[in-house]
Amino acid sequence: MNQHASKHDNHTQHAHHHGHAQEHNHGHDHHAHMVSDFRRRFWISLILTLPILLLSPMLQSWVGISWQWAPAAYVQLALATALFFYGGLPFLKGMKQELGRRQPAMMTLVALAISVAYFYSTAVALQLVEGKPFFWELASLIDIMLLGHWFEMKSVMGASRALEALSQLLPATARRRKPDGSFEEVKVEHLQAGDEVVIRPGERIPADGEVIEGESYVNESMLTGESVPVAKKAGDRVAAGSVNDHAVLVVRVTHVGNDTYLNKVIAMVQEAQKSKSKTQNLADKAAAWLFYIALGVGALTFIIWWSSGSPLDFALERAVTVMIIACPHALGLAVPLVVAISTTISAQNGLLIRNRTAFENARKISVMVFDKTGTLTQGNFGVRRCGSLHPDYTKEKVLQLAASLEQHSEHPIAHGIVKKAQEEGASLLEVTAVENITGKGIRGEYEGKELMITNTAFYKEQYGDLPAEAEGDGTETVVLLIYDGKPIGYLALADALREESKPAVEQLHRMHIKVFMATGDSHRVAEAVSKKLGLDGFYAEVLPDEKQRIVKELQQQGEFVAMTGDGVNDAPALAQADVGIAVGSGTDVAAETADIILVNSNPQDIVHLIVFGRATYRKMRQNLWWATGYNLFALPLAAGVLAPWGIMLSPAIGGVLMSVSTIIVALNAQLLKKQVKLHQS
Numbered sequence: 001m002n003q004h005a006s007k008h009d010n011h012t013q014h015a016h017h018h019g020h021a022q023e024h025n026h027g028h029d030h031h032a033h034m035v036s037d038f039r040r041r042f043w044i045s046l047i048l049t050l051p052i053l054l055l056s057p058m059l060q061s062w063v064g065i066s067w068q069w070a071p072a073a074y075v076q077l078a079l080a081t082a083l084f085f086y087g088g089l090p091f092l093k094g095m096k097q098e099l100g101r102r103q104p105a106m107m108t109l110v111a112l113a114i115s116v117a118y119f120y121s122t123a124v125a126l127q128l129v130e131g132k133p134f135f136w137e138l139a140s141l142i143d144i145m146l147l148g149h150w151f152e153m154k155s156v157m158g159a160s161r162a163l164e165a166l167s168q169l170l171p172a173t174a175r176r177r178k179p180d181g182s183f184e185e186v187k188v189e190h191l192q193a194g195d196e197v198v199i200r201p202g203e204r205i206p207a208d209g210e211v212i213e214g215e216s217y218v219n220e221s222m223l224t225g226e227s228v229p230v231a232k233k234a235g236d237r238v239a240a241g242s243v244n245d246h247a248v249l250v251v252r253v254t255h256v257g258n259d260t261y262l263n264k265v266i267a268m269v270q271e272a273q274k275s276k277s278k279t280q281n282l283a284d285k286a287a288a289w290l291f292y293i294a295l296g297v298g299a300l301t302f303i304i305w306w307s308s309g310s311p312l313d314f315a316l317e318r319a320v321t322v323m324i325i326a327c328p329h330a331l332g333l334a335v336p337l338v339v340a341i342s343t344t345i346s347a348q349n350g351l352l353i354r355n356r357t358a359f360e361n362a363r364k365i366s367v368m369v370f371d372k373t374g375t376l377t378q379g380n381f382g383v384r385r386c387g388s389l390h391p392d393y394t395k396e397k398v399l400q401l402a403a404s405l406e407q408h409s410e411h412p413i414a415h416g417i418v419k420k421a422q423e424e425g426a427s428l429l430e431v432t433a434v435e436n437i438t439g440k441g442i443r444g445e446y447e448g449k450e451l452m453i454t455n456t457a458f459y460k461e462q463y464g465d466l467p468a469e470a471e472g473d474g475t476e477t478v479v480l481l482i483y484d485g486k487p488i489g490y491l492a493l494a495d496a497l498r499e500e501s502k503p504a505v506e507q508l509h510r511m512h513i514k515v516f517m518a519t520g521d522s523h524r525v526a527e528a529v530s531k532k533l534g535l536d537g538f539y540a541e542v543l544p545d546e547k548q549r550i551v552k553e554l555q556q557q558g559e560f561v562a563m564t565g566d567g568v569n570d571a572p573a574l575a576q577a578d579v580g581i582a583v584g585s586g587t588d589v590a591a592e593t594a595d596i597i598l599v600n601s602n603p604q605d606i607v608h609l610i611v612f613g614r615a616t617y618r619k620m621r622q623n624l625w626w627a628t629g630y631n632l633f634a635l636p637l638a639a640g641v642l643a644p645w646g647i648m649l650s651p652a653i654g655g656v657l658m659s660v661s662t663i664i665v666a667l668n669a670q671l672l673k674k675q676v677k678l679h680q681s
Helices: 002-054 057-063 072-087 089-100 106-125 135-167 261-274 278-307 312-325 329-348 356-364 372-376 395-406 412-423 456-463 501-510 523-533 544-556 571-576 604-639 651-680
Strands: 173-177 183-187 196-199 208-213 216-219 230-232 249-255 351-353 367-370 382-388 432-437 441-446 449-455 476-483 486-494 514-518 537-539 561-565 579-583 596-598
Touching: 002 072, 002 089, 002 135, 072 089, 072 106, 072 135, 089 106, 089 135, 106 135, 106 278, 106 312, 278 312, 278 604, 312 604, 329 351, 329 356, 329 604, 329 651, 351 356, 351 604, 356 579, 356 596, 356 604, 367 372, 367 544, 372 412, 372 514, 372 523, 382 395, 382 412, 395 412, 395 441, 395 449, 395 476, 395 486, 412 486, 449 456, 456 476, 501 514, 501 523, 501 604, 514 523, 514 544, 523 537, 537 544, 544 561, 544 571, 561 571, 571 579, 596 604, 604 651
Parallel strands: 367 514, 367 561, 514 537, 561 579, 579 596
Antiparallel strands: 173 183, 173 196, 196 249, 208 249, 216 230, 351 596, 382 486, 432 441, 441 449, 449 476, 476 486
């Protein structure tokens, strides 16, 4: 029964994975179709526009020619009708959708402007009203709007290409090893947890898993941004989509489908691109207000000019121009395009954004609080010393008991102790009822008595001062082994600092950010690390809930605090911080309380995060200023405020200004990529 359920779950999981891929491909195909559609409509509309321009009396007068042709108005009407219903169709459909949602915006304004121009010009051509037609203004406006949308869709496509590349990292098939030792070629979606797959040099790894045979180097650059291939051997984890560079590896599959790291990254980036920050909400509100302002100012412009004795066609021309100028097209594109680009770039550089607002707020960080192990240090603890504190136990027995208990833990210290015991050839004993004690250590039962490994803070609390021989040298982390309530031994481990830690701290200082460390290690270890790195301060022998208190105290002092931790033990502090940053521990992206996840656990990625956050916010502000600023300049001119001095904007020139603004916003967003590359170089 359980086996059947398991197979059913796997089948469902594969179906979800396939559906996710189809959904992503459908979205990409939709964008590609829209680019093609706008391009085709633009060129056909441009061809229809040329004879309309040649037959326009106003343009003829500009170039000094006069082609008097009686049916010219009817030919223009026929061409303009084809242009209105073909070239203008996307805007008419967009107006219908916006009004259906009761959210009139850019498409409604464009559709309204071209509709007024077309139907008024039709009435003039059919001699139903007196005036001059707007056929050439209508044609050029539709052309310019189609061109602007074509460029916009190309920009959106460009922003999503990197994410598309991520989704295509998985190979189509995998070589699965059967129980009899033979191999079979299977589709990746048919893999299940527990399968053993063989990856030859140059091949992509088809699913998340654990190396069980072979040693090689794996290129994870597309997943983590780390350009140097990572050495992998038996026991190491590998991620789907990474490339095996060197030798044959046999991998036991642990995660497939939507549970793979790659799919979690894709889903997280897509969710971040969809989510809205305060800046984007501001842009949306501004676009909605601009629609109502455009209608109001347009109507007021028409009423003032017409009531003051101006011809109907002039008053109508001013109103149409106002509505064209006010289109919030650039405003609607200003923030979403920057969001799409920044989240994709961040994911390529090992920064997974779960909270858009927190990412933008990275620019405000004034204090950075680091957890020590695995972030500022390598997290690879090695046993430097081991000793007995009880005459009945040798140091070999202390190591054996400690490793037997720690084999049930995933903590870096546990790995170091178990590795040392294996090197010494010690056999591991059976320890039962094992449980972690947050901030204190781990305990279990051996031969019916409690066996516990704890830190120096808990030891001092229970037993007083450390024995002299157990005192660390300032760079060691010391843990104590307690059996049946009696201290029986100690182990001193060392964790080397990351090469990137000191440069990262120096860069943060140059950005005027104070750097603190909060660790459960002893005061001596914390002080030694702090001095080596040049930190502004440190907190030692603290429990996870105390880290939360530290963050809160710094916030009460007026600081904007970012906390970096492992996302599990540090969850309260990560939730309390203004910006919570979890280290990803390679392929673990399940840090639910963090705003941002660092895939590489590299402190210099914190610097990248702040640089990216500042650059993203700067681009958003630039785009918002440009998208709204040109309205402040052009709306009065469109309304005819300077008409007594002969300065006015025609509908076509208004369309040009609007489209130019949109294109500049799109190009400015693309510059974010170059700024990031410049920073990295």
